[in-house]
Amino acid sequence: MDLITQEKWDRAARSFDLMSANGPEKRWRPAKLSVFSRMRPDARILFLALGTGLDIETFPKGCNIAAIDISPKMIEAARERVAGYEGTLRAEVMDVHDMSFADNSFDQVFTSCTFCSVPRPVEGLKALYRVLKPGGELHMFEHTGSKIFPFNVMMTQMSRLASRFGPELDRDTVANVRAAGFEVTEVNHVFLDTVKTIHAVKPA
């Protein structure tokens, strides 16, 4: 378990809903609904990172979901939302780098603003590759760096500050997904080239 990352997100849990529950979540809700509508009731689903459970409202009913987060305080804050989900949703404290799930055990993996924060993103994505069944799907809602000047420079500079309290702002998550061995099938930009949905498969 990466204790430094865990401690960072435990600290962030106190003010997470204050920062994210209104503006950011409402702004991103249509795109998140579109991504999570791909959850299938017949699939075994892994979701990360659960945070305080703000995404749960956008999950389709009746799915079978294992949700993980590195922060016990986030999971604790999510408890009520987890209990309110109309389906099977189990929340566990787990580090993506050190997951206890068996190889090839999930049909679908979903992430929500996760790989801006995983310290070693390619290794983390390789861990998702391990637990996905061959032919399994990876669906991500992520913010990334930009390739457009001056946003690329601004975000690289700001990332140095932001990463102390929360996420990094200059990740190339599409490239990281490919580097982990996935086949990227679809990328949709939601805001400029910095907020996007990424869809990929583990080759069968």
Next chain:
Amino acid sequence: MEKRLYFVLGDVLANIIVATVALAVSSTLLGGNLGMLPGMLIGMFVGMLIALILSMGVLAPLLGIMEIMMPCMLGGMIAGMLGGMWDLSAAQILQWGAATGLGTLVLIYIMNALLTGPQQLNR
């Protein structure tokens, strides 16, 4: 393209406020005293700092993170540069601040309309 009234009005107000405050602070602190180039560079830094504080500290929880931070940082940077180069009156600060904030937002909305949607994949 954002069409929800709450967010469109919020974007307009946020960008005008951030650019005006950045212009006011930069013009008051620097106001052309340093010469054109140093004033522009330091003003740019001051403007970005003001934009960062206002957008992340106050506006992002209400209006969204990236959607507020990116136009406000750009508007703050430009407003800071202008304020660093010239000593402006209060009326000029209000006019130029509003124009900078709105102009930046329009630019971002146009860029957003061009960039969003499905992307061609380089396999």
